[in-house]
Amino acid sequence: MSATRRARARWGATLLALTGLVASLVPLLTLPASAASTVTVFYRPNTSWTTVNIHYAPTGGSWTAVPGVAMDTACTGWRKKTIDLGTATGLQVVFNNGSGTWDNNGGANYALGTGNVTVSGGVKGTGDPCSTASPSPGNSVTVFYQPNASWTTVNVHYAPNGGSWTAVPGVAMDTACTGWRKKTIDLGTATGLQVVFNNGSGTWDNNGGANYALGTGNVTVSGGVKGTGDPCATASPSPSPSASPSALPSPSASLAPSPSPSTPPPATTGTMLGGDPRKDSIYFVMTARFYDGDASNNRGGSQHTKSGNAANNDPMFRGDFSGLIAKLDYIKALGFSAVWITPVVLNRSDYDYHGYHGYDFFRVDARLESPGASYQQLIDTAHAKGLKIYQDVVYNHTSRWGAKGLFTPKVYGVRDTQWSWYYDVPNPSFTYDGLSVEPNSGKSYYTGDLWSTPEPAGNTCRNWGCSPAATAPRATRSTTASGPAPPRACSRATCSTSAGSATGRARTRAAAGCTRTWPTSTPRTRRCSST
Known part of the structure; x- marks a missing residue:
């Protein structure tokens, strides 16, 4: 064997030996997997909360299902929950009482780390507040209130600074001495609170809308x-020189939480949430088709059967504010910061669930509201959860029947064998609101105020009520200035346009220089306004 070949053999043997040595050392050098991170969250809830849930998302992970998971009792005044974060080094946290009241740090959520962390009165900290047998009780305040002499029940509705409000109407106050009520409130680490009072029957003392800002002691x-x-330190405290107002509005909406549907306070005035709209993630909702929270305001309209909605028990107006309020937590849990809703003004047409056929721009459509779920209460509830409401509005067109208070022209109509199904008997004592059912026709989509057989005074359209001898499909005879096509304003007194092509194609007619084109699948006519 040559020297070269012997050298190669020795190098090969050496490499094999080294490979075996490395392989034997690998198990010794393998590092143990890092332990998963955990956090124990200690939370001091409002004293009125009997249930406390924590709703959280590890950094980079998903949120728990609403309302979250129940927290355990830790020690007096505190709840806790230990959470496995996996490889995450922190989490986002909000809290709720399981009944719609949330503490979400004013919409910013609580950003926490690992180990033992605390949240009390809106303030974050670290450590275990229950590590000693007798943890510090924190701050407290005893509120003495002299109510109106007519109040037999007195509630205090409050929010510690940086914390959440109690559920409406608050908590009952105890009798202190003649003319006075009192309540001792645990503030945790807060050094003050906002307070309003009520008699449990809708009458509030909220300091003229400013609330009462109180301290401790x-x-x-x-x-x-x-x-x-x-004031009760002596046997006979002096009475107040004046009684509190007998009827005041509910607490200011910028601080008070959403009211309970079962005991709604008077309407409040909402306060807009701040922030740059360009940074919002917005969830679009067609309210009438989103979620049905109140079946009593469901309405089908004149196209209920023809549309196929009746066969599927699916009236066009089924969703409402009550349903949207019920789903705000769901929308927030998806990660959205705002909700964009379709127009809420009173609509009027044959199929107007979408909100874009505005008839009364000064009235909320009654088919969307419910007791405890008004338009204002939707806004207030959303704000209490840190969600903005973006309102869709359309002012460049109205409903097919015009706009109430602006222009609502009548069409030619007659209750004959052809049109009696459409033209209802006029009822001067009935006002259309979309929800109420007119007693004679049995319809919520009553049309009795929209038509006239006699020619209206000031009408400038020729041949009012005269047939142009055009016959539409199904042998339906159209009439100048008739319905159910909407009358649209025409500036020429000689303009009269009618559709009547049996082929279903559009036909254009002209009269005295006024030209209009109509699709002719249904009999449609044109009449002029008096303007």
């Missing part, structure tokens, strides 16, 4: 004036 509110001390 013994504080008093009497006749709209704040003070300190214990």
Whole structure:
């Protein structure tokens, strides 16, 4: 064997030996897998909360299903939950009482890390507040209130600074001494609170809409004036020189949470949420088709059967504000920060669920509202959850029947064998609102105020009510200035356009220089306004 070949053999043997040595060392050098991160969240809820849920999403992960998972009792005043974060190093957290009241840090959520963390009164911290047998009770306030003498029930509705409001109407106050009620409130780490009072029957004392800002210790509110001390320290405290107002609105919406549907307070005035709209993730909702929260306001309209909705028990107006309120948590859990809703003004046409056939621009469509779920209450509830409402509006056109208070022209009509199904008997005492059923016709889509057989005074359209001898499909005879086609304003007194092609194709007619084109699958006619 040559020297070269012997050298190669020795190098080969050496490499094999090294390979075996490395292979034997690999198990010794393999590092143990890093342990998953965990966090134990300690939360001090409002004292009125009997149930506390934590709704969270690990950094880079998904949110739990609404309303989250129940928290365990830790020690007096505290709840806790240990959460496995996997490889995440933090999480987003919000809390709720399982009944629609949320603490979401003013819409910003709580960003927490790992280990033991605390949230109390809107303030984050670290450590285990239950590590000692007797944790510090935190701050407290005893509120003394001198109500109107007619109030037999007195509730205090409050929110610690940085925290959430109690559920409407608040918590009952105890009798302190003659003329006075009191309530001791645990504030946690908060150093003050916002307070309003009510009699449980819709009458509120909210300091003229500004709420009462109070501190800690013994504080008093009497006749709209704040003070300190214990008015019941002596046997006969002096009465207040003036009683609180007997009828005031509910607390300001910028601070109060959404009211309970079962005990709605008077309507409030909403306050817009701030922020750059370009940074919002917006969820679009066609309200009447989104979610049915109240079946009592469902309405089908004149096309209920023809559209196929009746066969499927699916009236065009089925979704409502009640349903949308019920799904706000769902929308928020999807990651959206705002909801864009279709127009809410009163609509009027044969198929107007979409909101774009505005008839009364000064009235909310009654088919969308319910007790405890008004338009304002939708806004207030969304704001309490940190969600904005973007309102879709259309002002460049109206309904097919014009706009109430602006221009609502009548069409030619007659209750004959051809049109009696469409033209209802006029009822001057009935006002259309989309929801109410006119008693004679049994319809919520009543048309009795939309037509006239006699020619209206000031009419400038020729041949009012005269047939142009055109016959549409199904041998339906059209008539100048008749329905059910909507009358649209025409500036020429001699303009009269009618459709009547049995082929279904569009036909253009001209009269005295006025030209209009109509698709002719249904009999449609044109009449002029008096303008």
